[in-house]
Amino acid sequence: MAAKPQPHFLFITYPFQGHINPALHLAKHLAATTCAAVTFSTTVFAHRSMFSSTPNSDKHFNDGLITYLPFSDGFDEEGYKRGSMDTKEFLSVFRTNTKSSVSILINDLAASGRPVTCLVAVFFPWMVDIASQLGVPSVFYWIQAATVFATYYHFFHGYESLIKEHANEPSFTVCLPGLLPLQIKDLPSFLTITDDDSDSYFGFILELMRDMFEILDREQARMKPRVLINTFQEWEVDAIASVSTEIETVPVGHLTQVVYTNSGAGYLFNENENKYMEWLETKENGSVVYISFGSISFMKKKQIEEMVIALEESKRPYLWVVRKDNREEAGEIGGGEDGNGNRMVVEWCSQVRVLAHKAIGCFVTHCGWNSTLESLACGVPMVCLPQWSDQAMNAKLVDSVWGCGVRSEVDGDGDGVVRGEELVRCLNLVMGDGEKGVEIRRKANLWKDKALEAVSEGGSSDLNLMAFVQKISH
Structure with missing residues (x-):
C-alpha cells in the first residue's frame, strides 16, 4: 500500500507585522511538531523586507523548517502606502492581483510535486473562493482573541442594529450571548462606525469582516465551518463556547520560542x-x-x-x-x-x-x-x-x-x-x-x-493542532 503523501499547508498573510507574526508562529509550530510541510507566503515587498539581510532570497528561501515564497499584490517595489489611492481603489487592485498571483502560486506548487493540502488564510476572505476553485481545502486563521471573534459573529447575527443605534454612547451596555456585559467603548472600533464612515478605512475593514462571516455562513449549508484561533482554550472558555454550535473554533495558541530558535526571518x-x-x-x-x-x-x-x-x-x-x-x-x-x-x-x-x-x-x-x-x-x-x-x-x-x-x-x-x-x-x-x-x-x-500547560504534550493547543492536521490529512 502506498504511503500517504505528506500534508502541505500554505499560509497566506497580509504584509503587516501584526499579521506576519502570529501566522509565522503557527507555521513554524506546525512544521516543528507535526509531519507537515509548510510554505509561508506574503507580498513581494514584505518578503524582501523579511529577508533583507539574506543574499539571493528575493523569490525563494528555506530556513530548514519552512519554505518562503512571495505573491504579488501589485505594489512590489515600494509596498502600499495608505493615502496613495483611495480605499476602494486599493481594495480593487489588491484583490485582483492577489487572486491571480496566489492562484499561480498554488498551481506552481502542484506542478513542482508539492500540491497544497490546505490553504490557511489570515484574514483574506476571497482566498477561500480561490482555493475552492482549485480544489484545495482552506481554513481561516483568526489572529485576534476568541472574544473578539465571538463579538463580530454576534454583531453580524442579530446585534448590528442595536450596536449601531448606540454607537455614540460609550457607556451603553450590550449583552451578547455567552459573553460578559460589554460597553460600547469596549467593542472593536470598526463596529461603531456611522454610515458617514462607510467609505473610510474603518468601513473597508468592516466590510471585509462581513465578507468573511458570510463565507462561514455559506459553508454551514454543507458542513460546520472550522476556524483556527490564536488563543488558549483555558483563557477564553466562555467566548469559545458562545459560537460553538455554529462554528468549530479550534484554539491553537502556542508559545513563541520556536520563532527565534530557527531563523531571524519575520521582522519588517x-x-x-x-x-x-x-x-x-x-x-x-x-x-x-x-x-x-x-x-x-x-x-x-x-x-x-x-x-x-x-x-x-x-x-x-x-x-x-x-x-x-x-x-x-x-x-x-x-x-x-x-x-x-x-x-x-x-x-x-x-x-x-x-x-x-x-x-x-x-x-x-x-x-x-x-x-x-x-x-x-x-x-x-x-x-x-x-x-x-x-x-x-x-x-x-x-x-x-x-x-x-x-x-x-x-x-x-x-x-x-x-x-x-x-x-x-x-x-x-x-x-x-x-x-x-x-x-x-x-x-x-x-x-x-x-x-x-496548553502547549505541553497532551495539552489543549497541542491536541487541537494535532487533531486538525489529522482531519486535513484524511
Missing part, C-alpha cells in the same frame, strides 16, 4: 538585539518598564510627552520602543541609552525575548492581541492604553476578566490622551508592593502557567 523592521538585551542584564529582577505600541499604532505627541513625565516621575528604568515612523512626534527623545543608564530607547526589538527577560516588571501596551498574548504567555503584568480595532476589548479582558493588569483612564477633555499622573498611578499599582499589585502579578503568572 531593523533591530539591534545585543545592545538592549545587554542593558536588561544590568537591571534588577522585575524592575524595568517596557513600553511599545506595536507595528502600526502611533503615539500622539501629547501622549509621548505625558509618558515621559510619568516615566521620569516613577524613577523606574525603562525600555521604550519608538518606531522610526513615530520619531517626529517623539521630539527630543533620543535613541539608545541615557547617561545614567536608566533608560533605553530603540526603534524595534524582539518583543518575546524582552518580555521573557527576568528584569521586565511591567508592559505599557496599546493592547494589540499579539502584544497581549505575548505578555500573558510570559507572565508580565500590563498597563493598557488601547487606541482602536480590538485593543479596547483586549484591555477589558486584561483588567476585568484575567485580572493581570489595569486599563488606564483617558483624560476627560476628549483628546484620548492618558495623563502622566494616571500613568504613574497605574505603574505604582501594577509594580508596587500593595495588595492589588501582588494579586495582579500572581494572576499574570497563573495565566502563563495555563498557557504552558
Whole structure:
C-alpha cells in the first residue's frame, strides 16, 4: 500500500507585522511538531523586507523548517502606502492581483510535486473562493482573541442594529450571548462606525469582516465551518463556547520560542538585539518598564510627552520602543541609552525575548492581541492604553476578566490622551508592593502557567493542532 503523501499547508498573510507574526508562529509550530510541510507566503515587498539581510532570497528561501515564497499584490517595489489611492481603489487592485498571483502560486506548487493540502488564510476572505476553485481545502486563521471573534459573529447575527443605534454612547451596555456585559467603548472600533464612515478605512475593514462571516455562513449549508484561533482554550472558555454550535473554533495558541530558535526571518523592521538585551542584564529582577505600541499604532505627541513625565516621575528604568515612523512626534527623545543608564530607547526589538527577560516588571501596551498574548504567555503584568480595532476589548479582558493588569483612564477633555499622573498611578499599582499589585502579578503568572500547560504534550493547543492536521490529512 502506498504511503500517504505528506500534508502541505500554505499560509497566506497580509504584509503587516501584526499579521506576519502570529501566522509565522503557527507555521513554524506546525512544521516543528507535526509531519507537515509548510510554505509561508506574503507580498513581494514584505518578503524582501523579511529577508533583507539574506543574499539571493528575493523569490525563494528555506530556513530548514519552512519554505518562503512571495505573491504579488501589485505594489512590489515600494509596498502600499495608505493615502496613495483611495480605499476602494486599493481594495480593487489588491484583490485582483492577489487572486491571480496566489492562484499561480498554488498551481506552481502542484506542478513542482508539492500540491497544497490546505490553504490557511489570515484574514483574506476571497482566498477561500480561490482555493475552492482549485480544489484545495482552506481554513481561516483568526489572529485576534476568541472574544473578539465571538463579538463580530454576534454583531453580524442579530446585534448590528442595536450596536449601531448606540454607537455614540460609550457607556451603553450590550449583552451578547455567552459573553460578559460589554460597553460600547469596549467593542472593536470598526463596529461603531456611522454610515458617514462607510467609505473610510474603518468601513473597508468592516466590510471585509462581513465578507468573511458570510463565507462561514455559506459553508454551514454543507458542513460546520472550522476556524483556527490564536488563543488558549483555558483563557477564553466562555467566548469559545458562545459560537460553538455554529462554528468549530479550534484554539491553537502556542508559545513563541520556536520563532527565534530557527531563523531571524519575520521582522519588517531593523533591530539591534545585543545592545538592549545587554542593558536588561544590568537591571534588577522585575524592575524595568517596557513600553511599545506595536507595528502600526502611533503615539500622539501629547501622549509621548505625558509618558515621559510619568516615566521620569516613577524613577523606574525603562525600555521604550519608538518606531522610526513615530520619531517626529517623539521630539527630543533620543535613541539608545541615557547617561545614567536608566533608560533605553530603540526603534524595534524582539518583543518575546524582552518580555521573557527576568528584569521586565511591567508592559505599557496599546493592547494589540499579539502584544497581549505575548505578555500573558510570559507572565508580565500590563498597563493598557488601547487606541482602536480590538485593543479596547483586549484591555477589558486584561483588567476585568484575567485580572493581570489595569486599563488606564483617558483624560476627560476628549483628546484620548492618558495623563502622566494616571500613568504613574497605574505603574505604582501594577509594580508596587500593595495588595492589588501582588494579586495582579500572581494572576499574570497563573495565566502563563495555563498557557504552558496548553502547549505541553497532551495539552489543549497541542491536541487541537494535532487533531486538525489529522482531519486535513484524511
